[in-house]
Amino acid sequence: MPVLPEGLTLKGGTAEPRGRGIAALRIFQPGETIATFSSPSIAIPDSPHLSTTCTGCLLPSSAGSEPPSTAQPVRAVKACTGCRTVAYCSPACQKLDWTTGGHKAECKVFKRVRAEGHDFLPTPVRALVQALLRLEISTAMEEMQGHVDRFRRESGKLWSDMELQAMAALHYLGRETNTKSLAEAIEILCKSYVNSFNRLDEDVGQTGLFMNPALAMVNHSCIPNAYVQFVGRKAVLHAYQEIKKGEEIEISYIDRNFHLSHRQEALKTRYHFTCTCPRCKDDMDIYEVCRAYPHLRLNSLSLAPDIQKPQDHHGPSLSEKSLLNATVEEIEPWCSTPLLGLNPPEKQKQLRWRWTACKPLRDSHAHALEPLPHILAEASIYFGEQGNFAYSLCISSFLATQTEPYKEAAPFAPQRVKGGFMVAKLLTNTAPADVSPGAKSDSLISSKSPLGRISTALGKMDQATMCQVLLEMVVYYAPAAHSKEWAVFHEAKDLLGDIEALQGRETEDALVKAFMRNPNGADERRFFDQAVLLPLRELSAFCFDIMDNEFSS
Numbered sequence: 001m002p003v004l005p006e007g008l009t010l011k012g013g014t015a016e017p018r019g020r021g022i023a024a025l026r027i028f029q030p031g032e033t034i035a036t037f038s039s040p041s042i043a044i045p046d047s048p049h050l051s052t053t054c055t056g057c058l059l060p061s062s063a064g065s066e067p068p069s070t071a072q073p074v075r076a077v078k079a080c081t082g083c084r085t086v087a088y089c090s091p092a093c094q095k096l097d098w099t100t101g102g103h104k105a106e107c108k109v110f111k112r113v114r115a116e117g118h119d120f121l122p123t124p125v126r127a128l129v130q131a132l133l134r135l136e137i138s139t140a141m142e143e144m145q146g147h148v149d150r151f152r153r154e155s156g157k158l159w160s161d162m163e164l165q166a167m168a169a170l171h172y173l174g175r176e177t178n179t180k181s182l183a184e185a186i187e188i189l190c191k192s193y194v195n196s197f198n199r200l201d202e203d204v205g206q207t208g209l210f211m212n213p214a215l216a217m218v219n220h221s222c223i224p225n226a227y228v229q230f231v232g233r234k235a236v237l238h239a240y241q242e243i244k245k246g247e248e249i250e251i252s253y254i255d256r257n258f259h260l261s262h263r264q265e266a267l268k269t270r271y272h273f274t275c276t277c278p279r280c281k282d283d284m285d286i287y288e289v290c291r292a293y294p295h296l297r298l299n300s301l302s303l304a305p306d307i308q309k310p311q312d313h314h315g316p317s318l319s320e321k322s323l324l325n326a327t328v329e330e331i332e333p334w335c336s337t338p339l340l341g342l343n344p345p346e347k348q349k350q351l352r353w354r355w356t357a358c359k360p361l362r363d364s365h366a367h368a369l370e371p372l373p374h375i376l377a378e379a380s381i382y383f384g385e386q387g388n389f390a391y392s393l394c395i396s397s398f399l400a401t402q403t404e405p406y407k408e409a410a411p412f413a414p415q416r417v418k419g420g421f422m423v424a425k426l427l428t429n430t431a432p433a434d435v436s437p438g439a440k441s442d443s444l445i446s447s448k449s450p451l452g453r454i455s456t457a458l459g460k461m462d463q464a465t466m467c468q469v470l471l472e473m474v475v476y477y478a479p480a481a482h483s484k485e486w487a488v489f490h491e492a493k494d495l496l497g498d499i500e501a502l503q504g505r506e507t508e509d510a511l512v513k514a515f516m517r518n519p520n521g522a523d524e525r526r527f528f529d530q531a532v533l534l535p536l537r538e539l540s541a542f543c544f545d546i547m548d549n550e551f552s553s
C-alpha cells in the first residue's frame with residue numbers, strides 16, 4: 001500500500017468498481033495545498049524534449065526551439081557524454097540522476113539505441129525500461145490497477161502498439177523476449193498508462209510523464225474538487241473548493257471542458273471506466289457546472305465579480321442545447337487541434353474555417369463553450385505573433401472576462417491567473433501611439449477601422465493602473481494556482497515593481513493598494529469598476545468585430 005501524506009487516507013478497496021480512492025482527514029480551504037508528492041517513481045520529460053530539458057530537475061532550458069511564453073530561469077543544459085541522449089543543467093542534477101534516478105543503467109540502454117541509429121526511445125518505452133531496471137518502481141506498481149484484459153480486448157491498435165513497445169524495451173535491455181517476459185512488460189505498460197500523469201509544464205507547455213504511487217490513488221470527476229500542478233520534480237495537489245473531512249478528493253484526468261462524448265471516450269480509452277459524476281449524468285454544460293461550484297463568492301476579487309448574477313449568463317436554453325451539442329460534438333475535435341507549427345497563411349485559413357464553424361455557439365451567446373474559447377485563444381496568439389498586440393489584447397480581454405471565469409469557477413485557477421497575466425503584458429505592449437505593428441502610424445489608421453477605434457479607446461484609458469491591478473491579482477493568486485516557484489509569479493512581481501516605481505502615480509498607487517486590501521468596500525469597488533472592469537469590457541467589445549473582419553469567409 002502506498003504511504004499517503006499527512007491529512008489523507010485511503011478509502012475503498014480494489015474490489016469496488018471505482019477501486020480505492022483518497023479521502024481528506026481534515027478540512028481543506030479553496031486553493032490550499034493538500035499535499036506535495038516529491039518522490040516520484042518515474043518523472044521524465046517527453047522524449048522529443050530530452051535535449052532541451054534537464055532530466056534531473058525537469059526545468060526546460062533556454063536552448064529550446066519553442067520560445068517560452070513567460071520568462072523562465074535561463075539554464076543551459078549539457079548532454080550526458082555517455083549516451084548523448086539526456087541533458088542536465090548542473091553537475092548536481094547529473095549526479096542525482098546517475099545515482100538515485102537510475103541513469104547509470106539507463107545510459108547503457110540509450111547507447112544501444114544510438115548504436116542502432118535512433119535518437120531516443122519513445123516516452124512510454126523509456127518509462128517501461130526504467131520500471132524493468134529498477135526494482136523499487138516495479139514493486140511500487142504491483143498493487144496498481146492495470147486493466148490488462150480490457151486493454152487486450154478493447155484497445156485494438158493501442159494493444160498492438162503496447163506489444164511493440166514491450167518488445168522494444170526488452171530488446172534494448174538485452175533481455176530475452178518470451179511469453180512470460182512479454183506479459184510482464186505489457187502489464188507494466190498498462191499500469192503506466194492508467195496510473196501515470198501527463199506532466200504538463202504550465203509555462204512552456206512541454207509535457208512529460210510523472211508517476212507516484214500515492215498520487216495514483218486519486219480518482220476522477222468531471223467536477224473535481226482538486227487539481228494537480230507540476231513544479232520541477234514535484235506534483236502539488238491543490239484544493240479547488242472547500243473539501244470537508246471525510247470527503248473523497250477527486251481530480252480531472254482529462255480536459256474537462258470538452259463535450260460529454262469526447263470526455264467519455266478519453267476516459268474509456270485510457271482508464272477503462274464510464275464516468276458517472278453529476279456532470280456526466282445530467283450532461284451539464286459549462287455554465288451549469290460553474291453555478292454548481294460553491295465558492296463563486298471568491299470571485300469578488302477577480303475579473304468576473306458579478307459571476308453569480310444568473311440572469312447574465314444562463315447559457316443556452318434547453319432547445320438550443322441539443323442543437324449546440326450536435327454542433328460541438330462535430331466540430332470540437334478538429335477545432336481544438338493546436339495551430340502551433342503552421343505558417344501564418346495556414347493559420348489564417350484554419351482560423352477562418354473554425355470561426356465559421358462555431359457560428360451556432362456565437363449566435364446562442366454560448367461563448368464559454370469549447371471550442372469557441374480555444375479558437376479565440378489561437379487567434380490571440382496569431383495576432384501577437386504578427387505584432388498586432390492591440391487585437392491580441394482585445395481578444396485576451398474577452399477571454400479573461402467572458403469565457404475563462406465560466407470554464408473555471410475559481411479565481412485562482414491557473415488558466416485564469418495566466419489569462420490575467422497575458423492581458424497585463426499586452427497592456428504594456430499597447431501604448432496608444434503604437435497599437436499596430438510598425439506598419440501604420442496613428443495618423444494613417446482610419447478612426448473607423450477596428451484598429452483606429454481601439455487606438456482611440458486605449459488613448460482614454462489609464463493602462464498603467466489597469467496593468468497594476470491585474471498584476472496584483474496575479475501575484476495574490478499565483479501561489480494557490482501553482483506555487484511561489486512559478487515563473488508567472490516572479491515575472492508579475494518584477495513588472496509590478498516597475499509600475500510602482502513610476503513617478504507621479506501616487507494617487508493611483510494608493511487606490512490600487514486600497515482595493516487589494518478591501519475589494520468589497522464601496523469606494524474600492526467603484527474604483528475597480530471604473531479603472532479596470534469597464535475599460536476591459538470596452539476592449540472585449542472589439543473581439544467579435546476583429547474576428548469577423550479578419551476571419552469571416
Ligand SMILES: C[S@@+](CC[C@H](N)C(=O)[O-])C[C@H]1O[C@@H](n2cnc3c(N)ncnc32)[C@H](O)[C@@H]1O
Binds near residue numbers: 019020218270272
Ligand atoms: C489512477 S487509478 C485511481 C486509483 C484506483 N481507483 C485504484 O484503486 O487503484 C485510475 C483507475 O481508477 C478507477 N477510477 C478512477 N476514477 C473513477 C471514477 N470516477 N469512476 C469509476 N472508476 C474510476 C478506474 O478504474 C481507473 O482506471
